[in-house]
Amino acid sequence: MAGKELTNIKVYHKKGHINIGIIIFGVIFVYLFVTVLMYLTNKHITAYEVREGSILKDNSYTGFILREEEVIKAESGGYINFFATEGSKVGAKSRIYSLSDKKLDFNSDNSETQELTAEEQASMLVRTQAFCEDFDDQKFSDVYSMKDTITDVLDGKSSQSRKIQLDAMASEGQNGLQVFNASGDGIIAYSTDGYENITLSDLTEDILNKKGYESSSVKDNTQVKKGDAIYKLIQDNKWNIVILLSDESAKDMSEMTSVKVRFSKDNETAVAGFSVQKINGMNVGVLSFSNSMVRYVQERYLDLELILQDVSGLKIPKSAVTEKDFYLVPQDYLTQGGNSNNTGVLIDNGDKNAEFQSVEVYYRDEENGTVYLDPNDFKKNTSLRKPDSTETYPLEKTMSLxxxxxxxxxxxxxxxxxxxxxxxxxxxxxxxxxxxxxxxDHIALVGKDVHENDVVY
Incomplete structure (x- = not known):
């Protein structure tokens, strides 16, 4: 059959091709699905970052100041002006005050004596900067302390100016001006309150509670009468503060012989001798000091805190703390073995050669010569063999940490x-x-919900 072509066509089956991209995507999808499922179904552990901190335990009181004081009275009447600055130490025969038959005229515009020196200005600047840097909203009383500091400096400059002018008047022998000297050494204070001669045995609950308390002070260029109390001398740097205690506090503090004190007025701290006494039916704490009295020469009552405990270390929440049982093992059962320098123990399996097992020591009690090992690392009824010995030790005794x-x-x-x-x-x-x-370090915030080797999500 001319012109007719025969075509032999063979059909081949196509080979299947594996799509790597789909497989990879499927694996990732399954992984993400399992991860999300585990995250949703497993218990979550909240972390807490351990930081250094401290805990301060203190009790606040208002204390009554006892010190050796001598009240000086005016020798005659007139207008009084003082040479000495309050809180300054004066010696016998030092000029203390003057009396005149009329008010003295002081030149308050004397800028040469009233200006702060460069050193005083620098000191005030440093104090102000420190106050601004350390200011805490929770301690607003520091504002008043800073204000008092500035006022004292400025008042001191004003008093210095008046003193210079008063010295000049006295030296020139101004008519009608009488000058009086100190009767002895001491720290001078211009406020009096009638409690200058009181003793420890005279104290009452009303006095300690500041009931009806009043004090008075004499200002420059004011008129006084003969016999008026005008200033007092504090003749000893030793002083006491007396605080009223409850029965419970007195019992808790009865064995204390010293205590750390913080004064609220200026936030200063000091260590005082301490004793608990029974006076007129009251429990009182007596704090004894041998310095720093001059800082509080104007005060009869002081707000203070007894710092009973001030401990620093690592601060952790109570919720993180839990307990765990451990085997208590003599530390001479520890050894090093295997193919490394790992610490471990020898497991007594009844054979001549014991089996070495690596362990982690959770705590070592050097005083008792014992170590704490995790019970989960051992099978039940396991005994240990002492290195280089035939002695054995059954793992039975446990202790909580x-x-x-x-x-x-x-x-x-x-x-x-x-x-x-x-x-x-x-x-x-x-x-x-x-x-x-x-x-x-990071720790579990709630310790009771966690177990050893739990994975953290």
Whole structure:
């Protein structure tokens, strides 16, 4: 059959091609799905960053000041002006005050004597800068302390100017001006209140509670009468503050012989001798000082805080603390073995050669010569063999340790803590322990919900 072509056509089946992109996408999708599912169904661990801190325990009181004071009375009448600045130390025969039959005329425009020196201006600038940098809204009383400081400096300059002019008047022998000297050495104060001669045995509850308290002071260029109290001399730097105590506080403080004190007026601190006494049916605390009296020469009552506890360390929330049981093992059962320098123990399996097992020591009690090992690392009824000995030790005795779960590595690891003190919400724990916490560690905020080796999401 001419002209007719025969075509032999063969049909081949196409080979299936694997799409790598779809497989990879599927794996990622499954991974993300499982991860999200685990995140939604698993218990979440909230982290807390450990930071250094302190807990301060104090009690606030208003104290009554007792000191050796001598009230000086005017020797005659007239208008009084003082040579000495309040709070300054004067010696016997020093000029203290003058009396005149009329008011003295002081030149208040004397700028040469009233201006602050360069050193005084620099000092005030430093104090003001420090106040601004350290200001705390919770301690607004510091504003008044700063105000008093500035006022004292300016008043001091004004008094200095008046003193210079008063010295000049006295030296020139101004008519009608009488000058009186100090009767002895001491610190001068211009306020009197009638309590100058009171003693510890004279105290009453009304006095300690400041009931009906009044004080008076004499100002420059005011008229006084003969016999009026015009100033007092404090002749000893030793002084006492007496505070009223409840029965419970008196019992708690009965063994104390010293205490740290913070004065609210200027936020200064000092260490005082301390004793609890029973006076006229009252429990009182007597604080004894041998310095710093001049800072409070104008005061009869002082607001203060007794700092009963001031402890620094690592601050952690109480919710993070939990307890865990450990095997208590003599530390001479520890050894090093295997193919490394890992610390471990020898498991007694009844054979001549014991089996080495690496362990983690959670705490070492050097005083009792014991270490704490995790029971989860051992099978039940396990006994240990002492290195280079046939002695064995059955793992039976357990002891609880207080601690937290460290989650720095993404899983929970128990860390023992040593509590130094506590407040309502926090503990201060010891820092620097080989088995404890360090600054900036991350721990589980709620310790009771965590177990060893839990993975942190």
């Amino acid at each position: 207080k601690g937290v779960y460290n989650i720095n590595k993404g899983y929970a690891v128990f860390k023992q803590i040593h509590i130094l003190c506590e407040s309502d919400e926090y503990y201060i724990v010891e820092a620097g322990s080989n088995y404890g916490l360090a600054n900036y």
